[in-house]
Each structure stands twice: as C-alpha cells, then as structure tokens.
Amino acid sequence: MTPVKLYPPKSEKAYYFGTCLVDMFYPEAGLDGIRLLEREGIEVLFPEDQTCCGQPAYTSGYQSEARAVAAAQLGLFPEPWPIIVPSGSCGGMMRTHYPQLFAGTDQEALAGEVASRVYELTEYLVHVCHLRLDDRGPAEAVAMHTSCSARREMGLAETGPALLARLGQVELVEQERAAECCGFGGTFAVRHPEVSAAMVEDKTQAIEATGARHFVSSDCGCLMNINGRFEHQKKAIKGEHIASYLWRRTS
Known part of the structure; x- marks a missing residue:
C-alpha cells in the first residue's frame, strides 16, 4: 500500500x-x-x-x-x-x-x-496507528463503498479495505465498478435529483450483486444516499459507517 x-x-x-x-x-x-x-x-x-x-x-x-x-x-x-x-x-x-x-x-x-x-x-x-484488530464478530461477507472524495481527492481507495482485511471473520466482496459515484456529491443530489437517483440505483444494484447483506462506507453522505435507496426499494441490505462497524466487531 x-x-x-x-x-x-x-x-x-x-x-x-x-x-x-x-x-x-x-x-x-x-x-x-x-x-x-x-x-x-x-x-x-x-x-x-x-x-x-x-x-x-x-x-x-x-x-x-x-x-x-x-x-x-x-x-x-x-x-x-x-x-x-x-x-x-x-x-x-x-x-x-x-x-x-x-x-x-x-x-x-x-x-x-x-x-x-x-x-x-x-x-x-x-x-499512523498501524491499527491491529481483534475480530469478535460472526463470519460474514461485506461490501464497501469508498467515496469519490476519499478515492480521488485524498488518494484513499485502499485504507478502508485494508482495515476490513484485518478482521479475521470478514470477507470483503468487491463490487463491479466500485470506483463509480453513488450520486450524492454534496449538493449535487439536490441540484440534479434525476441524475443522482439513476446513479444511486446503479450503485445499489452493484452492491446487491455481490451477495453481501451489509455494506460499509467512511462517508455519511454516501451512506445516507445508498441506505435511502435500499429502503425505497424495500431491500434488507443495510449500510454502516466503517467506524461503527469496526468498533462493533472489536469491542
């Protein structure tokens, strides 16, 4: 890395x-x-x-x-x-x-x-912390969405997956076109709701296709957008901020 x-x-x-x-x-x-x-x-x-x-x-x-x-x-x-x-x-x-x-x-x-x-x-x-994780949760597959800003502005496509890889009972399943935007984009979703809706529809389909029933993200805007679309679709797939996911499985 x-x-x-x-x-x-x-x-x-x-x-x-x-x-x-x-x-x-x-x-x-x-x-x-x-x-x-x-x-x-x-x-x-x-x-x-x-x-x-x-x-x-x-x-x-x-x-x-x-x-x-x-x-x-x-x-x-x-x-x-x-x-x-x-x-x-x-x-x-x-x-x-x-x-x-x-x-x-x-x-x-x-x-x-x-x-x-x-x-x-x-x-x-x-x-910096070189974090070690003692996974106490059950075995499960999880998908991850890395925000555009984290991936492109900060160059952090690998840090979230690296943390998930340190959880011994978690399998990170890669989604197709993982680098694509979820459609939130700050005020973009408000200014261009139809485009945003089409983008998040694609994103939810990609996450669902992994077979995972759980996904994580390190950005709450993306999390709120994707979770909201899954709720609108009446799907059982749930998203969680990666901080909460890591804490829940290791505390």
Whole structure:
C-alpha cells in the first residue's frame, strides 16, 4: 500500500472534526471513531465551536460564502496536533481545497498549515496507528463503498479495505465498478435529483450483486444516499459507517 503523504509518528493528542452529517444523522459513528482513537492511547479533543467545513457552498460555486464558513474553522486547531475527520468528503475539502480557497488572502499560511494536518479517519488508523484488530464478530461477507472524495481527492481507495482485511471473520466482496459515484456529491443530489437517483440505483444494484447483506462506507453522505435507496426499494441490505462497524466487531 503506497501512502499518499509522509506520515508522522502517532500523536498523543489529536483534534476531531466531526462533520455536519455525522453530527445530524450518524452521531454514533462519530463517537465510534473517537473510541477507536482513544483505544489506541490518543487523547481526542473536540473543538465545540466547529461547524461546517464549507464544502457544500464550495462545490456549488459560492466561493466567498465557503471561505467565510471555512475561515471560522481555521482558528479551532491552535496546537500542532493532527486533525482527524471521519469523512473523505470533508477531509478532502480541508486538505485539498482550503489552500486554494485562501490563496492570496491574509489567511493563506494558516489555511495551508491546517490543511497539512488533516487526515481522514481510516487513513490515520492505517498509516499512523498501524491499527491491529481483534475480530469478535460472526463470519460474514461485506461490501464497501469508498467515496469519490476519499478515492480521488485524498488518494484513499485502499485504507478502508485494508482495515476490513484485518478482521479475521470478514470477507470483503468487491463490487463491479466500485470506483463509480453513488450520486450524492454534496449538493449535487439536490441540484440534479434525476441524475443522482439513476446513479444511486446503479450503485445499489452493484452492491446487491455481490451477495453481501451489509455494506460499509467512511462517508455519511454516501451512506445516507445508498441506505435511502435500499429502503425505497424495500431491500434488507443495510449500510454502516466503517467506524461503527469496526468498533462493533472489536469491542
């Protein structure tokens, strides 16, 4: 597995940026991510004033509005500790787009410094914590959906599967065209609902074709979109955030 950056030693402390969708729809996934880090001996700090990373406004073309939202996050991480994000979408926004968003402004240096400390949760668990997992769950097959942002912006197509491979009783079954988008795309699903619906229909068919009755993702937007489509189809296939899946099987 080729790291996408030079990874530091494990830090004694880390910041946790929880994301809007985790906060509103999957709070237990956020807590499970914290539990996984704490089990590795890391003291996790959750800045209470955190809000949105600015990604919805940014991808909709509202750069000044996105900059205002993102600027409110820059001062939340004053110590030189890693910033761990349980989402490739928000992590990609902060690491990849913050330097671009603040280029030429008086916050350019701060944005670049913050971006350099951002890690997606599975990335940190694999490349920094070198996480070992004691699987206590039953044998099962599971599919995984890696978000476009995690796969393309952050280069993390392998970290989720690498963690699942460390669960001795879990068989990861690869879906056909695994790299295709589920159709969520932040505000894309709102702006182009018909296209989004067709894309998630294809994604649910690909997951169902694996024969797995369970799938995981490290992004709550994708999870919500795919789960919602399966519920609409009245299918029994259920999705879970990878943090919750790992914690449930190893705690």
